[in-house]
Amino acid sequence: MTPQPSPQPSERSLIADKKSQVATPPTKPIMQLSGIIREFAAGEQTIRVLHDIDLTIYQGEMVAIIGQSGSGKSTLMNILGCLDQATAGDYKIYGQSANKLDADELAELRREHFGFIFQRYHLLGDISARDNVAVPAVYAGMDTSARMTRAEALLTDLGLGNKVDNRPNQLSGGQQQRVSVARALMNGGDVILADEPTGALDSKSGDDVMEILHDLNAQGHTIIMVTHDPHLAEQAERVIELKDGHIIADYKTEHYQPTTQQPAPILGSHRKSALASFLDRLLEAFKMSLLAMRAHKMRTLLTMLGIIIGIAAVVSIVGLGQGSQQQILANISSLGTNTITVNDGYPRGDPRRRYNDDNLTPEDAQAVGNQPYVISVSPQVNSTSSVRYRSVQEDATVNGIGEDYLQVTGETLVQGQGFDAQSISLRSQDIIIDDNAKQAFFADIDNPIGEVILIGSVPGRVIGVLAENDGGFGPDITTPTIYMPYTTVMSRITGGAYINRFVALLDDSVSSSVAESAIYELIEGRHGKADFQIINSDSIRQTIEATTGTMTLLISSVAVISLIVGGIGVMNIMLVSVTERTNEIGVRMAVGARQSDIMQQFLIEAVLVCILGGLLGIGLAFAIGELINRIGGDSFKVIYSPTSIIAAFVCSTLIGIVFGFLPARNAAKLDPVDALSRD
Template sequence: MPKNDLLSSSSSQNSAHGKQPLIEIKNLVREFAAGESSIRVLHGLNLTLHQGEMVAIIGQSGSGKSTLMNILGCLDKATSGHYRIYGRSVDDMNSEELAQLRREHFGFIFQRYHLLGDINALDNVTVPAVYAGMDNALRKTRAKELLTQLGLGEKLGNRPNQLSGGQQQRVSIARALMNGGDIILADEPTGALDSGSGKEVMAILHRLKDAGHTIIMVTHDPNLAKQAERVIELKDGHIIADYYTQDSTQDSAQNCAHNADSANGANDMDKAKNSTPANHAAPHSHAKSTQPLASSQQNHQRKNAFFGFFDRLKEAFKMSIYAMRAHKMRTLLTMLGIIIGIASVVSVVGLGQGSQAKILEGISALGTNTITVIDGYPFGDPRRRYGYDNLTVADAEAVAAQPYAKSVSPQVDKSVTVRYKNVEASGAVNGVGKDYLSVTGEKLDMGQGFSEQSISTLAQDIIIDQNAYKTFFNGQGNPIGQVLLVGNVPGQVVGVLSAKNSSFGRTSNSPNLYMPYTTVMHRMLGTSHIDRFVVLIDDDTPSDIAEKAISDLILSRHGTDDFNIMNTDSIKATVQSTTNTMTLLISSIAIISLIVGGIGVMNIMLVSVTERTNEIGVRMAVGARQSDILQQFLIEAILVCILGGVLGILGAFAIGEAINRFGGGDFAVIYSPVSIVAAFVCSTLIGVIFGFLPARNAARLDPVEALARN
């Protein structure tokens, strides 16, 4: 129900009838549940209030006066009966429409002030305007003007605990006037004040009445009630008296005549909205200043829906920061589960990717896009016990003749004792073909490789690796041309390989020597069979197709599957699949800690809602929508989780740095941007999911019950 609709409706009805009351209740009943029965607090009240009246509702404790005020202020709803304001029925309004009424037409002054303790006086006053969508600069200006007129111009930055009781009540009055405050509802406005402060507050209320505001004051003090022009007395939920005070008989009579007979009745509310403040102090005024307060109606500049929502979002964000700062230790403990979970997930994923990279690096040592055909029956085949000697050089040459094979290197191995001068060490001699270096991708640090002539002449040439270079030559000098005794066969060093880890990333310290495979076969082993041959596949041929073609070719030559095939691409795929599965499994376990952390967030937010119930009631009283309350607590939960996620990611970086620095090269952590973004999104979702229930509970609180809790 837009404000303009209310105004136009009220104005038109005033024009038509001239007697339209501001507030009208008929047969109003309010009952409260008490076990299986109910207690009736208000008994069929009938009451009419007019614009510009100053009304005191009095009665003993339990008479129902506060309940009546809560219903009049749309903080509570009657059990039955009818309530109309500005000619519109309140009975069927939903929570959003009631919030709009409170926001745009009511101003509340509470006995206990009910100021928000985490923000200063200026921000307390602007809260209703935030929910009303008032322009930021305008609301700041208006709040300063109100506080200055109330004598608090030098206290704008003070928090409630830095103000006296009288000053806090003035801030409460300024807040009530922020959005206009056509109807001021004051619940025991001087009850918590000393006599001097109480007189000042009453003087302010009189000035507001003179400025056109309707004042409805609840009090149990008869002396205070005498200052009103009209007194309504309740007893046991019944109106037992409704009269005008002697001191204001003349004003009251004029007011009654005005409401009953004035030909200008259509302008009652407009006069209140646009009235020019009186230039003299109101009756009974004790204020030192004779300057009246700002008029109830201001030409407020409202933001559009989007910017209004953004403004309320900023307010919720600010209050969330204040709440987190007020309970630093609790916030940190709440984030701890999120921090541990995010750090675990990011670290595990990084460690999994680092391990995968190390393994794949080792596999790459076998050659890029290579297929190795190995002598012997498949693993697990009972025929393996009959031995090997099935693979020949002719098989390797047959494969080399295929279009998908770029090069082929037959290989045989033998463990030997190697001697150089007075140095002797156990090592391995590998018989390889002339294309071994191109097949495996290894590089020479010094010297040269084998040629076709080396293979055909059974040359006693040797290429040594870095381990052999260090073992026999201390890693110094040029070993080219030196002679090593390999078993019983002397050989001349013709090349030195560059440093490289052996397969699968395991560092080998044993000397490795490479000689032509024909030399090893005939001079050292006395065999015509090879152990294996490695095929470098053409880049245009898919690895799996080449593997099948090689398998079919050897099978057709041997007539049986007396060989094994090892495809480096298949191994890589298997390693990647296995490590990804393990990473996912371990990450799933780590996610459990995130869920536990999320439950912790929900638990703490439920506690926070309980602790801040009074604040929620205050915000609802000044016009906050349910969506505003939901938004505030949801943002707080999300902020806790996001901050926990950021700290968790930083913790994961610290863990990874420690592993990379002190892991000795056996372990490495490689961070994935995807995992970091996923962790951040995950922490945000946890805030949304686990913060929603507490936020919803906060939004659904009854304003009256919330205000009653301390």
């Protein structure tokens, strides 16, 4: 790149000679620039905007930086205000080199010492004039009541006492610029940097703003004003003229009288503790997040949609899995809760199995029933027979059972009664029928109690009817089943001395696995060999719980994918939000926001979107569950798990944090001057 030629000495002299040269400046320099160069990349080339700028500005001066568009005056002001950094050279502010300060230290300088007045005002449109003025004090940690009092006082002093609650779109241009001035003074504003402060105002409003700047200078504020208007520059005490990135003139006007007074300190005793200040900034970020969400309701709703669907899917699927599991376990419970079944015959794989099936006796069952961990036992003998009632004849299953059968299996009677000890000992010919037998033989009779049916050649009198068994774990769901005392079946139908099985109901306080081992040892000891098989209903329960749990996890993992997709949607929308609100980010940085302040604002917004989406998703899941429960009736239920709901809520929060981090970090890393230049 070819450097721009410096203005000729004759040109400098000609301009300087036209101006009066007066007293020596004050001895306290606050800004010192030495050999400042600022370059910008333009494709493969580099454009140099400022060339070897040497400049010193003193406390109490009112300086106008003047020049045509493209002369570099705004770039110079941005460097002076620590909104931008030089490519080369040294800039010292209050004796410390700005080149060696990190982003947060530069933010502290802007927050503690600078106040910015922009041509386009750069007010935050979603909050009131009072809140706009108070923003710098939030980042400075000023006490809440103190900053609100000061914000109102500044607006009142500037003639806006009756406009403190108005938003920027409810104010005229001149009024908005006054709000901008008040904001610049909020933290004290030792140095006021005004970029074309009257450029967007009418003549009357422009004169009012200039009068305010003169008053501020008289109070000890150092004023640095950028303008292209020579008549406006003449109102300053010192004029610095730029052309093509060079200072071609630096002169004092005839009314050069820099004040030695210094602005009164504002912060100090009004500061909060570090923790209180952090919480205050957090609250401000929370407030701004809510305002941003409210301002873009449809976009916020669409952003939440993926989260809502994902959370609703997870909670509903887990609820469906819980309901299915409970239904299956209820079906198992129809065979008895915490039961152990001992079946006759050698275990599978034993070659003796086919020849030795008659091993269990009623005495074995009684021996188990005498154990302290067993509540009751019911021997069982199975047979099949042709059953006839009047003109109806059907093949039926005949079950010989003990007096405790109903207690052991958990089945219930809808009519009549069960067997007692006398029925067993006397081998009574009383019978209990299931719902299938009732439908087969007594379809036209409401109450079959007392009716007599013929089981083979053995008559039996109906004394009870069982409730319908729709669990699918008992006898064949279509075959009629007749229940008789096992002693009756053994003596009158099978003619044998052995039983097919017995079922033992265990005490709930006893481990089923321990009881299973004890029963195994007892029977093996009685028989001298393991010629029987044991089925533990708790093992079935555990298997089904594991299976349904695995299926629920598998389906839930599919729903989690929708959550991830929703999270990606949140990230994309937040990236768009950062782009749309770049100017706001620049304003906040200009008034002293730290990178962490910007980051937490957008992170909080992402988390709020996900939390709200999670809550709506949980609500949708409850609505879906209620609909399923109404349709399914008693046969099918959605059972909600508090754990899944809490997990879904935590998951939605984590999605906000994870997928909101990148947009928040991008916002925090923006360069202040670039952010301010975007609309």
